[in-house]
Amino acid sequence: MRTGLSLLMLVAFLSSFALSAGDPGFDDLAKTPPMGWNSWNKFACNVSETLIKETADAMVATGMKDAGYSYVVIDDCWQVSRDAQGNIVADAARFPSGMKALADYVHSKGLKFGIYSDAGTATCQKRPGSKGFEEKDAKQYAAWGVDYLKYDWCSTEGQDTRTAYTQMSRALRAAGRPIVFSICEWGNTQPWLWAPGVGHLWRTTGDIQDCWDCSQPWGGMGLIHIIDLQAELHPYAGPGHWNDPDMLEVGNGHMTASEYRAHFSFWCLLAAPLMAGNDLRQLTPEIKEILLNKEVIAVDQDSLGMQGRKVFDGGAVEVWMKPLSGTARAVILFNRGSVPAPISVSWEQIGLGPGVEAQIRDLWAKKDLGPFKSRYTATVKPHDVVMLRIQ
Numbered sequence: 001m002r003t004g005l006s007l008l009m010l011v012a013f014l015s016s017f018a019l020s021a022g023d024p025g026f027d028d029l030a031k032t033p034p035m036g037w038n039s040w041n042k043f044a045c046n047v048s049e050t051l052i053k054e055t056a057d058a059m060v061a062t063g064m065k066d067a068g069y070s071y072v073v074i075d076d077c078w079q080v081s082r083d084a085q086g087n088i089v090a091d092a093a094r095f096p097s098g099m100k101a102l103a104d105y106v107h108s109k110g111l112k113f114g115i116y117s118d119a120g121t122a123t124c125q126k127r128p129g130s131k132g133f134e135e136k137d138a139k140q141y142a143a144w145g146v147d148y149l150k151y152d153w154c155s156t157e158g159q160d161t162r163t164a165y166t167q168m169s170r171a172l173r174a175a176g177r178p179i180v181f182s183i184c185e186w187g188n189t190q191p192w193l194w195a196p197g198v199g200h201l202w203r204t205t206g207d208i209q210d211c212w213d214c215s216q217p218w219g220g221m222g223l224i225h226i227i228d229l230q231a232e233l234h235p236y237a238g239p240g241h242w243n244d245p246d247m248l249e250v251g252n253g254h255m256t257a258s259e260y261r262a263h264f265s266f267w268c269l270l271a272a273p274l275m276a277g278n279d280l281r282q283l284t285p286e287i288k289e290i291l292l293n294k295e296v297i298a299v300d301q302d303s304l305g306m307q308g309r310k311v312f313d314g315g316a317v318e319v320w321m322k323p324l325s326g327t328a329r330a331v332i333l334f335n336r337g338s339v340p341a342p343i344s345v346s347w348e349q350i351g352l353g354p355g356v357e358a359q360i361r362d363l364w365a366k367k368d369l370g371p372f373k374s375r376y377t378a379t380v381k382p383h384d385v386v387m388l389r390i391q
Helices: 002-020 049-061 099-108 134-143 163-173 223-230 257-269 286-289 293-300
Strands: 035-038 070-074 079-082 089-090 112-118 150-152 180-183 201-203 242-244 274-276 307-313 317-323 329-335 343-344 355-364 366-371 375-379 384-390
Touching: 035 112, 049 070, 049 099, 049 274, 049 366, 070 150, 089 134, 099 134, 112 134, 112 180, 134 163, 150 163, 163 180, 163 293, 223 257, 257 286, 257 293, 257 317, 257 384, 293 384, 329 343, 329 375, 343 384, 375 384
Parallel strands: 035 070, 035 274, 070 112, 112 150, 150 180, 180 201, 201 242
Antiparallel strands: 079 089, 307 317, 317 329, 329 384, 343 375, 355 366, 355 384
16 A cells, blocks of 8 residues: 555656646745635625625735735636637626736736636536637636636546646646646545646545535535545645645634634644635624634745644544644644533644643734643633644
């Protein structure tokens, strides 16, 4: 099993080398997990030029841009057809100024512009896909000023994921503009084994749902299910190649503040892309406090680029740890249970000497807790976390 995994990783490396030859720009992108906003979770197909402009305005006005969020990404339903030359056509009723003008507007705010397509003949909402038009679409996106492409996996009968995504990756590299490539095949073919060098991030799960513990027959899943699926994937993430547990649901209204705090904390500990999925024009103070916590965001954006992992599993209570640059650790004390519970982290669990004196900071309370030796214990509310920086 270990030999087979090593061979798979070697093949991925050689594929990455072949793709990147002569094009260092593509591989210089996404050295930290991308941060931004995507339209799907809140608005689904109800996208428009007005929505995107107002969202870009809100990203600046709320302080999200200053906190590091930069990409404004339109998901499915912006496209309606192809013209006689095969060029993709945007919905003129919803986007009357056209995509180039919209990208220019987003760029004028100091932000970056993202778009969506699909590796199949049609998108998940039955709009034109990119199969057979990869080079034409990549060139069109580059001409419009696109900075980010989310590439889905609907209507792909008979296609091979690695072949299809590599084809679009090559087209993007040749298009003459640096475009972050987000692979979205829901983790079905273990993209963490083949996608480094093909894309910059890849989905690891089915679509997230705005709930703590639920699932949908078509593959949608709640927060804790997605968290559980990340536990063994930490070896595969790093600068320029990230595991993506899907976009954020923070602020969409169906979880509690504690659950959203746990959601955001885990995405940061997991070095996940932070793509907000709520209505930024209506940020409540409670949600703004979560999305704009710069100390928690710093864990996600740490230059070491390591994904966190579980170091203790006590059933309803868990401890997760992410090494940070220097000698620091980020730690989550996680209570997935229904009653408050004391949770301890020992220095041995996080790779510190048992007698070491460590300074601890609570990243949500924004408070230094002082030096501790050997371990630290906190009582954690149900469906909540305590997030620490241990130095």
